[in-house]
Amino acid sequence: MRRIASNFMVGLMLGAVVVAVLPLVFxxxxxxxxxxxxxxxxxxTRLPAPAGxxxxxxxxxxxxxxxxxxxxxxxxxxxxxxxxxxxxxxxGSRLAWLTRFVADVLNGVPxxxxxVFAWTWIVARQKHFSALAGSVALAMLMIPMVLxxxxxxxxxxxxxxxxxxxxxxxxxxxxxLQIVVRTTxxxxxxxxxxxxxxxxxxxxxxxxxxxxxxFFTTDVTQPMAAxxxxxxxxxxxxxxxxxxxxxxxxxxxxxxxLALSLLARLATRQRFDLNG
Amino acid sequence: MTPxxxxxxxxxxxxxxxxxxxxxxRLRTDKLTAMYGKSTAVSGVTLGxxxxxxxxxxxxxxxxxxxxxRCLNRTHELSDGGWITGRVLLDEEDVYDARVSAMxxxxxxxxxxxxxxxxxxxxxxxxVAAGLRAGVRLRRGETDEIVERALRQAALWDEVKDRLRGSxxxxxxxxxxxxxIARTIAPAPEVVLLDEPTSALDPxxxxxxxxxxxxxxGDFTIVIVTHNMQQAARTSxxxxxxxxxxxxxxxxxxxxxxxxxxEQTEAYITGRFG
Numbered sequence: 405m406r407r408i409a410s411n412f413m414v415g416l417m418l419g420a421v422v423v424a425v426l427p428l429v430f431x432x433x434x435x436x437x438x439x440x441x442x443x444x445x446x447x448x449t450r451l452p453a454p455a456g457x458x459x460x461x462x463x464x465x466x467x468x469x470x471x472x473x474x475x476x477x478x479x480x481x482x483x484x485x486x487x488x489x490x491x492x493x494x495x496g497s498r499l500a501w502l503t504r505f506v507a508d509v510l511n512g513v514p515x516x517x518x519x520v521f522a523w524t525w526i527v528a529r530q531k532h533f534s535a536l537a538g539s540v541a542l543a544m545l546m547i548p549m550v551l552x553x554x555x556x557x558x559x560x561x562x563x564x565x566x567x568x569x570x571x572x573x574x575x576x577x578x579x580x581l582q583i584v585v586r587t588t589x590x591x592x593x594x595x596x597x598x599x600x601x602x603x604x605x606x607x608x609x610x611x612x613x614x615x616x617x618x619f620f621t622t623d624v625t626q627p628m629a630a631x632x633x634x635x636x637x638x639x640x641x642x643x644x645x646x647x648x649x650x651x652x653x654x655x656x657x658x659x660x661x662l663a664l665s666l667l668a669r670l671a672t673r674q675r676f677d678l679n680g
Numbered sequence: 681m682t683p684x685x686x687x688x689x690x691x692x693x694x695x696x697x698x699x700x701x702x703x704x705x706r707l708r709t710d711k712l713t714a715m716y717g718k719s720t721a722v723s724g725v726t727l728g729x730x731x732x733x734x735x736x737x738x739x740x741x742x743x744x745x746x747x748x749x750r751c752l753n754r755t756h757e758l759s760d761g762g763w764i765t766g767r768v769l770l771d772e773e774d775v776y777d778a779r780v781s782a783m784x785x786x787x788x789x790x791x792x793x794x795x796x797x798x799x800x801x802x803x804x805x806x807x808v809a810a811g812l813r814a815g816v817r818l819r820r821g822e823t824d825e826i827v828e829r830a831l832r833q834a835a836l837w838d839e840v841k842d843r844l845r846g847s848x849x850x851x852x853x854x855x856x857x858x859x860x861i862a863r864t865i866a867p868a869p870e871v872v873l874l875d876e877p878t879s880a881l882d883p884x885x886x887x888x889x890x891x892x893x894x895x896x897x898g899d900f901t902i903v904i905v906t907h908n909m910q911q912a913a914r915t916s917x918x919x920x921x922x923x924x925x926x927x928x929x930x931x932x933x934x935x936x937x938x939x940x941x942x943e944q945t946e947a948y949i950t951g952r953f954g
Contacts, residue, residue, distance in 0.1 A: 496760075568797035571755055572811040572863065573787035586801045 432658070439655030442648045452618050452634075458645050462653050464620040465629040468535065469660070471622060472614055472630050473604050475539035480546030480603075481596050487547070488554025488592075493580055495559075504555070507548035518544050519609035527613055535621075535628035538614030542603040549602065553595030557588045594668045601664035605657055607632035631657040706731040706901040707752065707789070707871050710767040714747045717761035721747040724766070725927045727920060729871070734893060734902045736916035736933065738909060740948065744925040745905045749873050752903065753789035754782045770871070787815055789871040790864035795880045796856035798848035798863075805844040807859055811867040826866055833899070834862035835892050854885025861892060865900065872896065874904040878911065890915050909949055913937050921945045 446461045453460030487507075491500045522541035527533055561584050569579040585592070610616075616633035617626070631653050638650035705728030714722040722744040729735045737745040750756040751764055754775060768775045775785050790811070798807050808827045812818055818826070827844075831837040836858040840851070848859055857877060864872055874893065878886040886908075893915050896902060906912050912919050913933060920930040921942070929942040940946040947953055 562797075564793055564795060564797045565799065567755060567758060568793060568860070569799070569810075570758060571753060571786055571791040571793075573783045573785075573814040573867070575783055575814075578814070583799055587799070589801075 435651065435655045435658055438648070439651035439653075442652030443655065447652055451620055452629075452649075454618075460649075462629075462631070462634050462649065462656070464617065465631045465634040465653060466656065467620070467622065468614070468617070468629040469604065469631045469657075471624065472535050472538050472610070472628060473542065473600060475536065475624060476542035476546060476603060477596075477600055479539060480543035480599070481550060483543070484547040484550025484599070485554050485592060485596070488551040489558060489580065489585060491551065492555045492558035493584075495555075503551070507551045510544070510548040511552070514608075515541075515545055515606050516608035516611075519612045522609060523612035533613060533615035533627040535614045535624040535626065538610045538628070538630070539624070541609035541613050542606060545603050545606060545609065546599045549599040550596055553599070554592050557591035557595065558584055560591070561587050590671050593671045597664050597668035597671065601661045601668070604661055604664065605632055607636050611636070631660075704772055705729050706771065707903070708769050709748075709751070710769065712748070712751055712764060712766035712768060714744070714751050714756055714762070714764050716747075716759065721925055722751070722922075723925050727927060727930060729901055729903055729918075731870075731901045732897050732899075733917040734897050734904060734915050736912035736919045737903065737905045737922060738907075738912050738919060738948070739922035739928075740953070741907070743922040745922045746875055748922065749791075749875055749903060749905050752871070752873055753786050753791050755786075755791065757782070783814070787811070787867050788869050789873060790867070790869035791873040792857070792860050792864050792875065792877050794876045796853055796860050798851070798856050798859055800847075800849050802848060803845045804840050804848050804851070804859065807848045808862045808866050811863055815867055827862075830862040830866035831859075833865060833892070833896060834858045835888060835895075836862055852885070854881050854888060857881060857885065857889060858892060861889070861896075865896065869900065871901045871903065874902065876905050876907060879907060886911070909937075921948060923948070 444461075446459065448461060448466065449463050450459070450461035451464055452462065487503055491503050494500045518541050522537050522544070526537040526540060530537075565587065566579055566584060569583040570576070574583070610630050610633055614630055614633065615627040616637060617629045619629075621628055634653040635650050635657065638646040638653065641647070641650075708726075708728035710726055712722060712725045712727075713720060725748060737749065739745050747756060750759070750762075752768055752775075754768075756762045756764065764776065770785070770788060774780070775789075799810060802810065805827055808830050809823050812823060812826060828837060828841075831840060836855060839855060840846075840859075843850070848856065851859060857880075861872075861874075861877075877893075878889050881889065890911060893902060893904060897917075904912075904915065916933045918931065919933040919936040921928045921936065921940075921944070923944055929936065929940060929945045931941075936945065937949055940949060
């Protein structure tokens with residue numbers, strides 16, 4: 405009887421695993437089947453062809469995604485990591501409590517709301533769309549994620565390590581930076597990479613900010629193309645050619661995110677064992 | 681005033697072998713009371729630690745001996761709600777004086793903890809040099825010299841001299857603890873505090889640490905908290921027995937273990953409680 409119950413539960417769990425993994429397999433499989441066909445040299449190097457014509461590529465969107473996500477990381481990572489260190493080090497203070505609370509609320513805000521916010525405060529005031537506005541919107545999504553992972557990582561550092569440094573006559577700031585943060589750096593890097601991967605695929609915040617563009621530009625004050633926008637525009641367009649492009653762009657996007665996740669995994673694996 | 685006399689003793693008796701010097705003790709406390717918020721962990725301890733001796737603090741768990749130790753280098757104030765009344769004097773200077781920097785003080789009173797705490801991201805060499813780098817800048821050659829000397833004093837040099845650049849986490853538990861001792865003594869503190877330094881080690885590792893502790897008293901004043909009465913008997917010159925946050929008895933180690941004056945002390949060292 406006990407064995408039957410045990411087998412039944414194991415069966416249930418296996419079922420859950422299958423249900424959890426299947427969509428991922430289907431998504432990847434579908435993308436590969438439908439997207440791989442459009443991947444070619446020109447797909448990576450050419451600009452989009454005018455509507456109705458065939459050929460062309462998404463070079464501007466690939467570069468655009470790198471720039472927008474890069475600038476977003478430049479804004480979001482220092483702020484998120486810095487605030488995370490603060491929350492962990494001064495975890496008892498009111499300000500830390502408030503910061504944590506705001507971060508948790510921000511974490512739950514739908515990304516499209518963040519996009520509208522960036523539109524109101526940047527695009528509407530400057531009266532034109534820009535990649536920078538997109539980066540700011542993405543940074544706002546990043547900060548609470550990075551903040552919380554940084555804080556949790558730092559809390560894993562044993563108290564004894566901190567005390568050992570203080571007992572050697574280290575000032576508090578050096579204890580924090582040179583001992584605590586350095587010890588947990590791989591964890592912070594992992595959290596940061598996962599946040600980057602997460603925002604790289606965001607579409608909604610870019611719709612009202614970076615807008616998208618048919619042209620190649622590296623000027624962050626101008627509208628700029630990005631892979632998620634390309635997928636969105638082309639997938640909802642009327643042409644068969646465009647749909648194939650959307651599949652290709654989606655595949656490239658997934659590969660970029662996958663690469664970032666793998667990097668994050670690698671960083672975690674090389675992590676020092678804190679307990680000896 | 682003779683060292684090691686105390687108001688808590690029924691009849692203050694100077695420990696015979698310790699009265700040869702009329703100098704004040706290197707480190708002493710004056711009616712030291714340690715609190716966590718509103719609860720008292722140590723109450724009114726007046727105790728002196730003459731230079732170049734090993735002083736053992738013994739007593740059952742929760743008797744306040746570790747808290748007392750942590751007051752001496754102001755690490756108690758790092759604990760949540762930790763505060764004190766009374767005084768701690770290093771060379772007759774109050775370490776809790778507002779003008780004294782806790783950071784500078786901790787470079788003069790080093791501490792080794794219960795569990796080995798090597799810095800995980802640092803090499804063996806950098807761990808030993810870590811404390812040096814908290815103070816004045818040294819030239820490369822000087823640092824090398826001090827690191828080697830500290831490792832030799834901690835009886836670790838021969839085991840790690842070929843892997844100074846390797847991770848400190850690759851060492852065994854006993855080696856890590858000796859590394860922590862080397863790290864503590866490298867900046868040449870006057871006093872070394874050891875908080876149950878062998879409680880996480882096997883008998884062999886324990887023995888090595890005890891040998892090192894006895895060696896070190898030539899250069900430092902040592903205060904060691906231990907659960908292990910044999911350890912106190914083997915390594916220390918004076919022993920102080922704590923119970924329920926108060927100091928019950930203090931004296932020469934031989935006297936405490938052979939002719940304790942207090943019933944509780946006797947009951948504890950003969951293993952009847954604790």
